[in-house]
Every structure is written in C-alpha cells, then in structure tokens.
Amino acid sequence: RLIGDDEHGWTKEDTVFNFEGGCYAKVINLSLENEPDIYRAIKPGAILENVIMGANGVVDYWDISITQNTRVSYPIEHIPNIQVPSIGEHPKNIFFLTADAFGVLPPISKLSPGQAAYHFISGYTAKVAGTEAGIVEPVPSFSACFGAPFMPLHPTVYAEMLSEKMQAAGVNVWLVNTGWTGGSYGTGQRMKLKYTRAMITAAMNGSLEEANKDNYHIHSIFGVSQPRVCPGVPTEVLSPRKTWNNDVSYYKTAHKLADSFKENFKKFESYANDQIMAGGPLV
Incomplete structure (x- = not known):
C-alpha cells in the first residue's frame, strides 16, 4: 500500500x-x-x-x-491502495529514481551500502529541454540527498544514517533509471513504464534477486550490480550498452557522466568515509 x-x-x-x-x-x-x-x-x-x-x-x-x-x-x-494512516514498518527495499537523459545508467541496478550512500549524496538526475528555460540538450543535475534545499545537516550525515539503517534492517537499495535507453535524449527513447514497473515489482517480490544472485553483471564504469534477467523485461533492455548498438559512443558518454559525478563529489570528499568514497564510479 x-x-x-x-x-x-x-x-x-x-x-x-x-x-x-x-x-x-x-x-x-x-x-x-x-x-x-x-x-x-x-x-x-x-x-x-x-x-x-x-x-x-x-x-x-x-x-x-x-x-x-x-x-x-x-x-x-x-488514488486506490493507500495506507491509512500514512505509517508503515521499515522498508525491505529502497528505490532511488533518476531520469538519466544521457542513457548510460542501467534501468535498474542493485547498490552496495557504500554505493547507496554515494548516490544518495550525489542525488543525480538530468535536465532536458522544457524543464528549465535555455536547456536544449541534457545537462547533469545533482541535488544532495535528492533534496538539498530541505537538508539542514551536511549530506554525509544523512548518508551515513542511511547506510547504518539499511545494514541493520537488511534493506536492499536499487537505483532505477526512468530516463533514456538506446541513446541519449534526442536519439534514444524514454524507458517504457511497463518495464520500470516490472523491474520494481520483481525487486519487491524477491524474484529479481533470486534470478540474479551471485550472477549480477558489474557495470564497468559505475560499478553497480546490473541484473542479467528480469521477469517481464526483455534481456537486452537491462544492458544500456547493448541498447545503443554503438559501443564507442556509449562508453564515451558513460565516461562523460562519470566525470560529472566525480567533479560534483569533490565538495564532499573531505567529509565522506572510505566506504562512501568506494561507492563512486570505477574510472
């Protein structure tokens, strides 16, 4: 609910x-x-x-x-199927949503505690045409903890709290890309909602973990655990590289986005512990 x-x-x-x-x-x-x-x-x-x-x-x-x-x-x-009152037990799964207009992040990936903290601090999404005046091509946008204006403490404080809670409660954290596939904005297509729903459903009912346990593909740029199979989703959709049909362009764009992550994170490096720093891009 x-x-x-x-x-x-x-x-x-x-x-x-x-x-x-x-x-x-x-x-x-x-x-x-x-x-x-x-x-x-x-x-x-x-x-x-x-x-x-x-x-x-x-x-x-x-x-x-x-x-x-x-x-x-x-x-x-x-809307139907709501919880009244709006209170529940601790979660079994947490989903970070990002709209990657560069089209290089997997549509869903499993994060380690360090990666969860890193991406939580980063708060990445992308601006595309129509979201702000003057935006005509994808621009990476980072908002700490996915809501920087509302966070009175330093982002690393919340990130460490998240890591502690997810490890204590055994929570899985997933990064879900609802953005583009098959290329960047203007070339690729928006991820189909039915696929995103199928991936989230599979993560929540445990079938995604069951199908990929000890067999996730480790993304060569971002290091996240990328499922190889998912019920209700074509296998090729799970690999952003394969959807591009152009490895050179894909890796060039992926490196560009990874560099943006690293540049943004420089302001947090002196506050972040080793586990968090290890959660960033591999290159």
Whole structure:
C-alpha cells in the first residue's frame, strides 16, 4: 500500500511515515491507458499546472505550448491502495529514481551500502529541454540527498544514517533509471513504464534477486550490480550498452557522466568515509 509520494521519514523505532498528504505528478502526454491512477485522480480537489484546457473543459495533455513541465497535485485519497494512516514498518527495499537523459545508467541496478550512500549524496538526475528555460540538450543535475534545499545537516550525515539503517534492517537499495535507453535524449527513447514497473515489482517480490544472485553483471564504469534477467523485461533492455548498438559512443558518454559525478563529489570528499568514497564510479 502507498504511504505517500515524496517526503518521508524513517524513525529510530523503525517505522516509515509520510508528511505530505498528497502527490505531485507530471501530466505530459497523460492518458488513461498509460497512467490510469494519475488520470483518474484528476477530479475536484486536484490542481493542474501549465496545462491548456479547451472551451469544453477538456484538458489537452499533449499541448506543451506553455512548457513540457505540466503537473498535477492531488490528495492521496484520490488514488486506490493507500495506507491509512500514512505509517508503515521499515522498508525491505529502497528505490532511488533518476531520469538519466544521457542513457548510460542501467534501468535498474542493485547498490552496495557504500554505493547507496554515494548516490544518495550525489542525488543525480538530468535536465532536458522544457524543464528549465535555455536547456536544449541534457545537462547533469545533482541535488544532495535528492533534496538539498530541505537538508539542514551536511549530506554525509544523512548518508551515513542511511547506510547504518539499511545494514541493520537488511534493506536492499536499487537505483532505477526512468530516463533514456538506446541513446541519449534526442536519439534514444524514454524507458517504457511497463518495464520500470516490472523491474520494481520483481525487486519487491524477491524474484529479481533470486534470478540474479551471485550472477549480477558489474557495470564497468559505475560499478553497480546490473541484473542479467528480469521477469517481464526483455534481456537486452537491462544492458544500456547493448541498447545503443554503438559501443564507442556509449562508453564515451558513460565516461562523460562519470566525470560529472566525480567533479560534483569533490565538495564532499573531505567529509565522506572510505566506504562512501568506494561507492563512486570505477574510472
């Protein structure tokens, strides 16, 4: 059951809670077929942003004349399968979501405690055309702990807390790339939602770990554990390199992104322990 959308806390009593009470979602190209829960959540009580509505009151979700960053806010009660109240036991799996517009990160990868801390501190995503004025090609964007403006303490403090909690609770941490595959933004395609859902479902029910235990592919640039197989997902989709059909271009772009990670992390190096530093790119 869904506890909440974005802002959560993990207590010393090993409970997880949400303190938003609602959801904030993109609605670009929204349809009942592609996103039924979000589509049905848009009813009285929801707030739409940056969209075009016709004289008949029907919203054209394909109209991006204002911006591609069209959004909706809605109460959590607008969607099914929610947890009431918004409190749960400690998690078995944690998912870091990133939209890699460079198309080089695996669609899902398992992280070690050190890697989880490193990527948590990095907070990587990518800006693409339409997210901000003047952006015409992918630009790496790093926001510590995936929410730097909201973190009063140094990011390494939260990263070490995360590592301690995930090791104590035996939590698996996964990095999920909902961005591009088969090439960078402008060349490749956005990862299909049905594949992302299948990968997350497999991680949650244990079948992903069962199918790949002791047989993960270690990514040669980022060092993360990349599944070789996943129920409901074509094998070739799991390897970003194979989707490019051009090894030279893929590795050139992957090295470029790895360099961006390392450059961003320089400001954290003096605070990070050896385990965290070992969680970064291998090259």
